[in-house]
Amino acid sequence: MIRDAWRKVRGRGMLEETGGMRPENLVWVFGTARTGSSWLSAIMGEVGGYSRWHEPLVGHLFGNLYYERAGHRSEDAHFILGARYRELWLGTIRRFVLDSAAARFPGIAAKGRGYLIIKEPQGSMGAPLLMEALPESRMILLVRDPRDVVASNLDAHKGGTWTADLMRKGGKEKPPSLAESRPDAFVKGQARRYVRDVGNAKKAYDAHGGFKVLVRYEDLRADTLQTMKRIYSELEMPVEGADLARSVEKHSWEKIPSEQKGEGKFHRKAKPGGWREDLTARQAEIVEGVAGSLLRELYPVRSTA
């Protein structure tokens, strides 16, 4: 019955009336916040034929209810994202993304050429659902040492930093953060968030049968151009070497004005291993305790302090 409903929906073109956006032209960047996804996607979005969709949060929309708030209802036939009707709602997710992408990036949709980089670190919780709904699309799993990720977040959430400016722009004052009142509790919360986001993104990566590449932030920092070439090569996407080199240069750390870098700024220190200066021994231990399994898997050589 469900397969019939799915076929009916498909047969009527409900799912594939997508304004012309081709799913294979979508490139997802998953991981978690503060892993360098803004930097990576800026480099890619700058190259001819590529555009960038900055954090649609579609992964968060579906992932948050499915995995967290209503995780216990997945076998309930009445639940809108229930297992029994999976094909049906995955079809809706697919349309959601393709319709929205086509409306925002009509140039790519109309030509049927070019690629759309979807920077979605904060929607990584929903990566397994998105990749299952759009199996033709490409995927970058961008990871960074969880201790550096947590250290970066600890800095970002203190008073008077760029996150407070961002909230002010949205008309709100940043409430007091645990980052200042109870830093160890904040660290634990961030480590858990890392496990949730990167853990789900890794699951999606392992299951994905299409083009995909795993990138470590540390490699991207050590040799940006070579790592970028590897990304394009593994995703089988065309790129002009000179174009790429120009974009890498334009977005390099050295090109960011000094006054825009440093503690409390969006561009902080970009220094792999900087957590040794930023976290207390207890905080490093907390992160290693919570994210130990992912740390060993992604960073087998340097997994503990």
Next chain:
Amino acid sequence: MTLRFKRAWRRAVGKGESLRPRARRSSRGVRPENIVWIFGTGRSGSTWLGSMMEGLEGCAMWNEPLVGNLFGNFHYFRVGGRKTGRQYILGEPYKETWLGPMRDLVLGGAAARFPEVAEDGYLIIKEPNGSIGAPLLMEALPESRMIFLIRDPRDVVASSMDARSEGSWLSERREAQRSASKQTRNPNVYVRMRANSYVQQIEKTWQAYRAHGGRKVMVRYEDLRADTLQTMKRIYSSLEIPVQETDLARSVEKNSWENIPEEEKGEGKKRRKAKPGGWREDLTARQVEIVEDITAPLLNEFYPHTAATRGAL
């Protein structure tokens, strides 16, 4: 937003159709105008009301799909200032592109789950815990009908507290999920939290109710308890749904409080006391104060005669 999308949507909405009218016309799915939403908040009698409606021929009930929670919780509470942005998936400038899939998610889900009410039947969607998304759902499905079910917040909070007390029907489920209930740890904190969620859900329901141009009715739980049959008749009449009075009376009788076996009623049970004003026995004076402070504008609007009891207890 491309001009093409905007024009197509306006044309479709102007005709009362979706972006995919051909698909909908030829489908054997549930007709959007035969969908009846029950919004409000948990512990306001929505299961009882839904059961009475489901008991009639040609009716089915979709029990808490949480589709409103999916979109509403995210859109209104999680994304902050991004709502007006062009990047955010549910961004206002691109509304037309996501209302269509949202509509299809409901209609597709309904068609697959309830083929028995396709074409001519009615589908009652009991969605109190998804009321946060009522404005979005009613905009995506403007032809559908809406019931705004409201209950005194003090009774809602009292009932929710009982449901989460140790050994109750809900705490058993929660134990399985291993989440400690705030009610057990700190009752007053829980009261505050529940009163706040009442406000969120009822305000969004009210917003959707006011904006909805189609058939709709507002029902107070207290009226439903005082004279169930008359209130049910009013619901069907306001929603313009034909019903045989004898059938309705039978369903009302079958689902009446008196017909529930004694062992299924009482403290800690899903059916607790069904007694409007029972909060006077259940809440402490401090808890009443907390609820009344938080829900004051809604109490004044919907329960003006008993809006504040501070000092009277």
